[in-house]
Amino acid sequence: MNVEQPQGAPAGTSGIAGARKDAKSTGSLDRASEWHAKGRFDDAAREYEAVLAGQPGHAGALHGYGVLQYQRGRTAEAETVLRRSVSLKPEVMSLSDLGGILVAAGRREEALVQFDAALRIDSRHVVTLVRLGDTLLEMRRYAEALAAYDRALAVSPLVLDALSNRGGALRALARYQEALDTYDRALTVAPRSFESYYNRGLVLRDLQRYTEALQSYDQALAIMPRHPAILLTRGRTLIDLGRPSEALVSLNDAIASQPDFVEALYNSAIALERLGRANEAMQRCERVLALEPRHAGALISRGNALLRMAQCEAALSDYTLALEIESGSREALCNAGTALRYLGRYDEALRSYDGALALDEKFAEAWSNRGGTLYQMCRAQEALESYDRATAIDPNYAEAHVGRAMLFLSEGDFTRGWPDYEWRLSDPKAAHRARILPQPMWRGETPLAGKTILVHAEQGFGDTLQFCRYATLLAERGAHVVLEVHPPLKSLLMTLHESVQVVPAGELLPTFDCHCPLLSLPFAFATDQQSVPNRTPYLHPDRARVQRWENLLGSKQRLRIGLAWSGNREHVNDRSRSIGLATLMPLLEADAQWISLQKDVRDEDARVLGDSGIVCVEDEMRDFADTAALVQSLDLVISVDTAIAHLAGALNRPVWILLPDPAEWRWLRDREDSPWYPGARLFRQQTAGRWQDVIHAVRDAITELKAL
Structure with missing residues (x-):
């Protein structure tokens, strides 16, 4: 509550001056005022009570005693005493203090009545004008609050609270430059006001002047080191700047100062997720949800971490829970769309993105993700239109540029594709952001001879x-x-x-x-x-290692075929790119020596592998040079879209690549060959998610190969 603290007297001096003339116990009232000013509340109470025992209707003593009772935490009694004081003698300060007590009790409309009564007595009373402004600010009546602060500053231009809170009203009205000017004025009054530096930083962040905001937060921290709220907002700003490592340091400092600081824990989860540390991000979200089970932001953030870990169903569940708490969350709708997209539920994904856009038609991320979904549905023109909407809203939205690049590249339009693909280096969410180096980046425009x-x-x-x-x-x-x-x-x-x-x-x-x-x-x-520089081979196996594999595999009696059926299990599109080994078993009907090229065999595949007759040599593949030598010893490599396919292509070994629909941009559209690898043959799904037709086509091709 904003009740004025006693400065020599517990409240307005006019009330006490009058009390001295009328009170028989002048000494008691003087002592009450002295003890009150020094914070000796019990002693002050005893002296006020002595005065009131002799003069129960002494308005000045009642005023001071009411303020004291509020300061002792006895709010109800304080209100009763101050109302009695006001009824006996309605003075500006007693009315203002009664209003302050009512604000503290959450009864703001009643408080406004008291402030208005005080200002009818003295329309230029600065303390009351500031309290009126503060109350209206809390009630979100920002224009009226601003008018109250301006009245106070017209009387006394250097009142810090009026200046600082005026800035808050202007910020709430989105009049950011005026708010910034007001905080600058406040700093001329109090150059070491950490509140003014902090609030100034908030406005600069609203203006997306993040670097300047950071400077203001640092100036606030120089005055109040390790202040949790400032460390939190500093961390948020560093996230905005795409500097999650530094953000995490600031947020961890806030948590160290206040271990159960929910918003710091939540934002640290965002920073960890941006750093690719999904497990740690999940742990922070769990801490938030233990403190606030209905924290929608933490559910969304945990969903993001799960999505990064390719746990799409679990992520979707978190987004759904978040929407039960905040049905109007555009972020939850947008991210649910992404989870549905990775699950191959494209129509539902589009509906989710459209729901987010119904809430905010200028939500660039939803337009971009909608474009990605349409791209996967092979609706290229509509996808391009969505990407274009995203970049029209935010010309610097890197993710939309990269999505558009992949669309162009998949269609073989390299001229438009490569420039847009450069935007990946500006994406704050991407692990492959631009590396900060003092040397210039070469873009093809300068000679390199001798450099x-x-x-x-x-x-x-x-x-x-x-x-x-x-x-x-x-x-x-x-x-x-x-x-x-x-x-x-x-x-x-x-x-x-x-x-x-x-x-x-x-x-x-x-x-x-x-x-x-x-x-x-x-x-x-x-x-x-x-x-395309497609001279192959451009990589070469070590001859000694090739001979070692020849010795390990023994004399060749049949075709030697290497098989790689799954890639990185944490890839968000792993569900589409990898194939369970059991699904591939019809291939083994072909009479060949089958050799596993899998370095990482999943549990569900290990059981099938043990009974398959496929030769397993994973313990012998210590690095890619070993694997290259093994590939050199094979007649054919059959692989899903993984590093093994690229390795075989780079060695110019025959490689058949099994591709989902749609395939990654590098394999282009609707081709059975690749401009990157002359020795590659592409087998594509005709229906998204259906591998059976691909496997039958590969089996028939092996039969044809053996017949040659």
């Missing part, structure tokens, strides 16, 4: 195997190439070119002049379908 360029892998093994071929093109332009890759790829990729130096990620890098993310090289080389 050293760092090329850094940014995504999975398959992407690196597909696009590492560009390192050779750089070397042919006279560059010394430093290729930073996942450690298991080092030995194999050392066979690229003599001017390519392969460095495992995490090791010290040599000096370089410029750099380029690996998947930006097709853009830098302006690659189109006619200029």
Whole structure:
């Protein structure tokens, strides 16, 4: 409650002055005022009671005693005493303090009556005007609150509370620049007001001036270190800036100061999810939900973590629970659409996105995700229109640009596809964001002869195997190439070119002049379908390792066919890309020596594998160089869309790739061959989710192959 604290007297001085003239116990009232001002409430109460014992109708003593009772936590008694004081002598300060007590009791309309009565006596009473503004602000009557603060400041331009809360009213009215100016005025009055710095930061964040907001929060923290609310908002701002690692530090500091700080726990889950630390994000959400079981945001955030872990059904359940709590949550509707999309329930996904857009037609994320769903439904023109709506709303929305890029690339429109694909480096949610390096990024416009360029892998093994071929093109332009890759790829990729130096990620890098993310090289080389660098093989197995496999496999009596049926189980589209081994068993009817190329065998596949007769050599495949040597020893590789397919293609070994509908952009549309791998043959689903027809086609093709 905003009851004025006693400054020498417990309330308005006019009431006490009058009391001194009339009271027989002047000494008692003086002592009451003194003890009250010093915070010795029990002593002050004794002296007030002594005065009132002699003069029960002494308005000034009743006023001071009422304020004291409120400060002692006796709100009901305080109201009774102050009402008696006001009925005897309605003075400005006693009316104002009674209004303040009513505000604290949540009876704001009654408080307004008291403030109006006080202002009828003195329309320029600053304390009452500020209290009136504060009450109207709490009641969300922002324009009236602003008028009250302006009246107070017209009387006394340097009242800090009026300035600070005026900024709050302006912010609520979305008059952000005026709010910012007001907080700047407040800081001229009190240069070390952490509230003004904090509130100024909130306005700057509203204006999306995140870096300046961060500076304001840091200035507030310099005054009030480790303040949980400021650390929370600082963390949120760092998330807005796409700096989740730093955000997590700030949010963890807030949690350390206040372990059950729900909003800090919740936002730390968002930061962890953005960092790809889905399990930890889930744990934070669990802590939030233990404290607030109906926290819709935590349910949505937990759903996001589950979605990142490819647990789509569980994610959908969380989004559904969130919608039961907040039926108007556009985020829950949008994310439920994404879970439905990954589950292949495309029509339901579209309805969910449309529900989010009905709430907010300018929700760029929903338009973008709607585009992704339409793309998977092979409705390319509608998908493009949705992506275009997203970028029209937010021209810098990276995810929509990347979605549009994948649409163009899948249709073979590389000219429009590669530039849009560069937006992946600006996506704050993506693990392959632009790497911050002091050297310039090479985009194909400058000569490289005599220079050293760092090329850094940014995504999975398959992407690196597909696009590492560009390192050779750089070397042919006279560059010394430093290729930073996942450690298991080092030995194999050392066979690229003599001017390519392969460095495992995490090791010290040599000096370089410029750099380029690996998947930006097709853009830098302006690659189109006619200029795809498809000279294969561009990777080469070690002969000694090949001989070792020949010895292990023994003399060849039949076709040797390698089989890879599943990829990364945490890939959000794993459900579409991977095939259960049991589903592939009809292939084994072909008379061949079947060899597993799976390094990671799932439990449900292990049982089938044990009875299948497939040769298992996973313990012998220590890195990709070992696997490459094994692939070299085979007559054919059959693989789903995984790194093994790219490895076989890079080695120019015969590879048949089993693709879902729709397939990833790199395999284009409706083709049985690939411009990237001349030795590849593509077998595509004709109906989304149906593998049986693909498997029958592959089995027939094996029969034809044996007949040759």
